[in-house]
Amino acid sequence: MELELRHLRALVAVADSGSLTRAARVLHVSQPALSGLLRRVERSVGGPLFVRSPAGCVPTPLGTDVVAEARTVLAGVSALTERIGERREPAGPLRVGGYCGFLHLAVARWLRDRPWSHGVSVHEDQDETATLARLAAGSLDLALVYLPPLPDPVVPDGVESLVVHPHEPVFVILAPDHPLARDPLVPFTGLGEHPWADDPPGTTRWSAYLQRVCRRHGVALDQPHRPQCLATLLDLVRAGMAVAPALATREDRPASIAVHAIEGAPLWQELRLCYRPGTVVAAHAEEIHAAAIRSYAGRQGCSAAFDRWWLERGRELLAG
Secondary structure, X not given: OOOOHHHHHHHHHHHHHOOHHHHHHHHOOXXXXXXXXXXXXXXXXXXXXXXXXXXXXXXXXXXXXXXXHHHHHHHHHHHHHHHHHOOOOOOOOEEEEEOOOHHHHHHHHHHHOOOOOOOEXXXXXXXXXXXXXXXXXXXXXXXXXXXXXXXXXXXXXXXXXXXXXXXXXXXXXXXOOOHHHHOOEEOHHHHHHOEEEOOOOOOOHHHHHHHHHHHHHOOOOEEEEOOOOHHHHHHHHHOOOOEEEEEOOOOOEOOOEEEEEEOOOOOEEEEEEEEOOOOHHHHOHHHHHHHHHHHHHOOOOOOHHHHHHHHHHHHHHHHO
């Protein structure tokens, strides 16, 4: 079998996401179809390229070499495509991906009104690894992602980024009459005494980071709920059946959803704007970055927790 670009993109997607399931979502194919493609490629190159492990889908020594060669070929094709693309105006809308709450839509609206933009197409994926893999593969033009502070790098080669905020705290949402809502600051140890709703443990980089911080503080979260959509999670919170993590920029809903900071801010993430070099987004990256920061700063008033943090540390960190 002669290898094609789609085969190379599939190998890189599996390597970057560390999971056949996530890679299949990135590539917009079913997992069985991706597994079949991978088996055909492995027969063609003469050996297994990935093995399953507790850490996910890990390249074999042969897989490491083949993926490295695939990246080289794809980078060359991307450079050629970008050189050709520089000679003509972009024909379609800018594809904005990621998952960052209000800022996603705020930046999309701003982009829509730029003279160099031909409209905007909004995409969302809570898995930042999958989003960045899609960006590197050319399926997205711009991504706004939260990166938890873990040692393993997640931004792939061929993607550049600008920091919107280097150290945004993670807040929690809970029902206004929840026992933990009595004080402005929720004690981190207190979270272990109430049901928690979040990503299933070990499935995302966020869940790995959360577990690491919990171990450090001696907190064991009781996680009976595994909602797959935001509406279900919010219903659990409104009913007083769960406490859940929230972006610091989430809007307070006094009648149904209370946003509170966690005492000592033990959980935080870095917010980044990511893009590929040599594209129309790259040509206007600083302009887009400045617009994102203005929108972020204008979020004051979304909750008392955000306003307190902004007054004490938000402005200082953003200015830095």
